[in-house]
Amino acid sequence: LDALQAEVTKAMEGAKSLQDSASSFISRNSSEEQSLRLRAQSLDSTIRRLRSQIYSLHHHDNKAVDPKLCEKLEEDLHRATCVLTDGDAGSFLPPKAHGGFLRMFLGPINVRSSSKDIQLKVKEEYNAYRDRTALLFLLFPFALLILRSWIWDGCLPTFPVQAYQAWLLFLYTGLSLRENILRVNGSDIRPWWIYHHYCAMFMAMVSLTWDIQGQPNCAQKQRGVELFLQWAMMQGVAMLLQNRYQRQRLYTRIALGKANRMDVVWGETAGVDGQLWLLCPILFIMQGFEAYVGLQLLKTALFGDVTEWQVSLCGVLLILMAIGNFVNTVQTLMVKSRF
Amino acid sequence: LDALQAEVTKAMEGAKSLQDSASSFISRNSSEEQSLRLRAQSLDSTIRRLRSQIYSLHHHDNKAVDPKLCEKLEEDLHRATCVLTDGDAGSFLPPKAHGGFLRMFLGPINVRSSSKDIQLKVKEEYNAYRDRTALLFLLFPFALLILRSWIWDGCLPTFPVQAYQAWLLFLYTGLSLRENILRVNGSDIRPWWIYHHYCAMFMAMVSLTWDIQGQPNCAQKQRGVELFLQWAMMQGVAMLLQNRYQRQRLYTRIALGKANRMDVVWGETAGVDGQLWLLCPILFIMQGFEAYVGLQLLKTALFGDVTEWQVSLCGVLLILMAIGNFVNTVQTLMVKSRF
Numbered sequence: 001l002d003a004l005q006a007e008v009t010k011a012m013e014g015a016k017s018l019q020d021s022a023s024s025f026i027s028r029n030s031s032e033e034q035s036l037r038l039r040a041q042s043l044d045s046t047i048r049r050l051r052s053q054i055y056s057l058h059h060h061d062n063k064a065v066d067p068k069l070c071e072k073l074e075e076d077l078h079r080a081t082c083v084l085t086d087g088d089a090g091s092f093l094p095p096k097a098h099g100g101f102l103r104m105f106l107g108p109i110n111v112r113s114s115s116k117d118i119q120l121k122v123k124e125e126y127n128a129y130r131d132r133t134a135l136l137f138l139l140f141p142f143a144l145l146i147l148r149s150w151i152w153d154g155c156l157p158t159f160p161v162q163a164y165q166a167w168l169l170f171l172y173t174g175l176s177l178r179e180n181i182l183r184v185n186g187s188d189i190r191p192w193w194i195y196h197h198y199c200a201m202f203m204a205m206v207s208l209t210w211d212i213q214g215q216p217n218c219a220q221k222q223r224g225v226e227l228f229l230q231w232a233m234m235q236g237v238a239m240l241l242q243n244r245y246q247r248q249r250l251y252t253r254i255a256l257g258k259a260n261r262m263d264v265v266w267g268e269t270a271g272v273d274g275q276l277w278l279l280c281p282i283l284f285i286m287q288g289f290e291a292y293v294g295l296q297l298l299k300t301a302l303f304g305d306v307t308e309w310q311v312s313l314c315g316v317l318l319i320l321m322a323i324g325n326f327v328n329t330v331q332t333l334m335v336k337s338r339f
Numbered sequence: 340l341d342a343l344q345a346e347v348t349k350a351m352e353g354a355k356s357l358q359d360s361a362s363s364f365i366s367r368n369s370s371e372e373q374s375l376r377l378r379a380q381s382l383d384s385t386i387r388r389l390r391s392q393i394y395s396l397h398h399h400d401n402k403a404v405d406p407k408l409c410e411k412l413e414e415d416l417h418r419a420t421c422v423l424t425d426g427d428a429g430s431f432l433p434p435k436a437h438g439g440f441l442r443m444f445l446g447p448i449n450v451r452s453s454s455k456d457i458q459l460k461v462k463e464e465y466n467a468y469r470d471r472t473a474l475l476f477l478l479f480p481f482a483l484l485i486l487r488s489w490i491w492d493g494c495l496p497t498f499p500v501q502a503y504q505a506w507l508l509f510l511y512t513g514l515s516l517r518e519n520i521l522r523v524n525g526s527d528i529r530p531w532w533i534y535h536h537y538c539a540m541f542m543a544m545v546s547l548t549w550d551i552q553g554q555p556n557c558a559q560k561q562r563g564v565e566l567f568l569q570w571a572m573m574q575g576v577a578m579l580l581q582n583r584y585q586r587q588r589l590y591t592r593i594a595l596g597k598a599n600r601m602d603v604v605w606g607e608t609a610g611v612d613g614q615l616w617l618l619c620p621i622l623f624i625m626q627g628f629e630a631y632v633g634l635q636l637l638k639t640a641l642f643g644d645v646t647e648w649q650v651s652l653c654g655v656l657l658i659l660m661a662i663g664n665f666v667n668t669v670q671t672l673m674v675k676s677r678f
């Protein structure tokens with residue numbers, strides 16, 4: 001027992017000394033971090049100032065300045081920005097604001113990771129998650145449509161469709177949260193792709209309350225649902241292709257040892273970017289079909305005998321999402337081809 | 340222009356040197372962190388081992404050992420555990436597993452904060468969030484019930500009720516996420532309170548699909564909804580009281596300068612814990628009413644003319660939640676009175 005007593009005392013002392021080291025480590029760190037943060041911030045604002053000065057010199061048709069030199073300076077500044085934001089120093093820049101969505105669901109917790117490794121892991125996991133869901137995206141509506149003609153005599157029962165909508169709701173909530181987190185961790189994802197998932201969440205919620213049975217002419221009433229399911233299957237295929245492209249893009253970057261955006265020039269990832277020209281026609285077709293489904297829903301709601309508000313709202317949402325997707329895909333392509 | 344060129348070069352150099360300091364800071368830190376982590380882990384396992392040794396000595400009716408001494412050693416060990424887990428050292432213990440819920444919605448991002456200040460802030464924000472929602476919890480069903488008798492002639496329209504259920508769904512999702520985050524950050528919240536919110540999420544989802552109109556006898560069909568709304572109002576009141584109690588408990592701890600659980604003994608927070616004996620009867624009444632509403636729903640589903648599966652499922656869920664809440668409240672009280 002004496003030996004035990006000694007051990008307990010030792011454990012107690014160990015705990016105290018560990019506590020001391022831990023708190024001195026933390027306080028030492030926080031002051032050093034603070035100074036790094038200040039340096040990063042002042043450098044960031046210097047670069048901003050220089051950029052606007054050079055820009056105004058360059059574009060004011062001032063004959064006295066050499067445009068070549070201006071371009072060179074702009075390039076240098078771009079390089080400095082890349083060093084600052086893409087490397088380890090990036091974690092000391094003021095974080096991007098969290099946005100209301102994350103704050104609503106998570107509160108003021110910090111989801112930014114300062115280590116690049118973890119940031120990459122989060123991104124890979126996001127891609128893997130999208131892959132898993134893309135398969136379900138394909139199979140779930142497929143099963144519903146098959147069962148409909150084989151077993152359910154052309155008239156979908158309410159429950160499986162609602163289960164599908166509930167699944168969509170959770171899926172889109174998860175995607176929105178993850179994309180917001182990626183954004184906080186420095187991803188350049190366009191805000192629209194996140195808004196698009198908010199819209200999709202809202203639509204899934206609305207269609208949960210939509211009673212698809214209860215009228216004599218079931219096939220006619222469910223025409224909208226059928227179109228929606230077909231479109232969802234197409235979306236599954238498009239998601240798989242898009243994932244393949246985006247995963248390869250990430251891996252090419254990592255393989256080149258160039259996690260820095262600056263180092264990846266158009267030529268080097270040409271193999272991957274070539275895929276983009278294959279992917280885009282498919283995306284445009286999808287977006288066209290999305291708008292078509294939306295119009296179809298609106299038509300039945302306005303001129304047919306379906307009077308539920310859910311139908312017209314879903315129609316409007318689908319059309320808005322199609323337009324937004326199209327505009328943003330075109331803008332992405334334009335930015336890329338400018339390189 | 341020459342001056343600008345010099346400035347650009349300086350900015351470039353600044354970026355590079357900042358990058359160097361940042362990466363050396365990060366790599367230095369990570370090795371030091373690693374060693375703190377190892378020390379914390381080995382101390383943790385030592386304490387565990389000692390505790391089980393003392394426990395077996397104490398409880399094997401070994402006449403040779405002095406029970407007083409055993410108790411003293413146990414108390415010392417408890418103190419050592421508190422120093423280890425409640426102080427700064429706690430951030431270097433292996434984190435509690437994230438749980439499937441967080442992983443599903445957020446992916447592998449780390450939501451643990453190593454600074455005690457931020458952990459407290461997160462908890463305060465959680466309490467503030469609950470306060471805001473408790474008010475809505477009170478007002479939303481109240482408005483529905485008032486409008487029902489004033490304007491809607493005793494028959495609730497579908498849309499406002501569905502909007503209410505949708506709001507509940509998001510609210511409970513947010514609460515579940517936040518509570519999971521608190522848990523990862525070291526809160527002792529019982530797992531049941533989190534499961535309870537999963538149940539509530541599921542119930543909100545189910546009742547979204549529940550068509551509350553469409554039959555001739557509306558008042559009878561909506562009896563269940565009416566009870567549910569009344570119960571929700573009571574819950575709003577209980578939440579407000581519960582928040583008041585929990586916020587004061589937190590503030591007492593902070594004010595005493597004793598964020599460590601070990602230092603807070605029964606007597607010191609007696610003013611707050613006294614409230615508990617006032618709160619609990621209210622909670623028990625609520626839980627009884629919750630079970631009553633569940634039974635009522637089941638009754639209409641089994642013996643009435645309402646055939647929707649949603650009704651019986653909600654009934655079962657309510658009864659389960661009432662039982663679980665009751666059991667866990669009693670267990671909490673038992674643990675507290677043992678001090």
Ligand SMILES: CC(C)(COP(=O)(O)OP(=O)(O)OC[C@H]1O[C@@H](n2cnc3c(N)ncnc32)[C@H](O)[C@@H]1OP(=O)(O)O)[C@@H](O)C(=O)NCCC(=O)NCCS
Binds near residue numbers: 187188189242246
């Ligand atoms: C057009 C498209 C293929 C371009 O992808 P890209 O080449 O990765 O685009 P960018 O280079 O602008 O990407 C910038 C960032 O945004 C991310 N991103 C781009 N589009 C995204 C999307 N739709 N969803 C999520 N993230 C996206 C990229 O992964 C990249 O992240 P990173 O900075 O962390 O590396 C892609 O935006 C896309 O698939 N859009 C169409 C979506 C659509 O219309 N779907 C139909 C309905 S679902």
Ligand SMILES: CC(C)(COP(=O)(O)OP(=O)(O)OC[C@H]1O[C@@H](n2cnc3c(N)ncnc32)[C@H](O)[C@@H]1OP(=O)(O)O)[C@@H](O)C(=O)NCCC(=O)NCCS
Binds near residue numbers: 525528577618
């Ligand atoms: C009984 C009760 C008041 C005890 O609260 P308490 O004194 O804080 O209980 P404990 O000391 O066990 O709390 C341990 C931790 O769990 C948290 N916690 C306890 N009950 C909680 C609950 N219902 N929801 C969220 N967190 C809770 C506490 O904040 C504390 O967190 P901390 O470790 O970070 O400080 C509380 O559990 C309660 O209100 N339960 C009843 C809930 C209920 O039945 N509601 C009816 C339907 S909503």
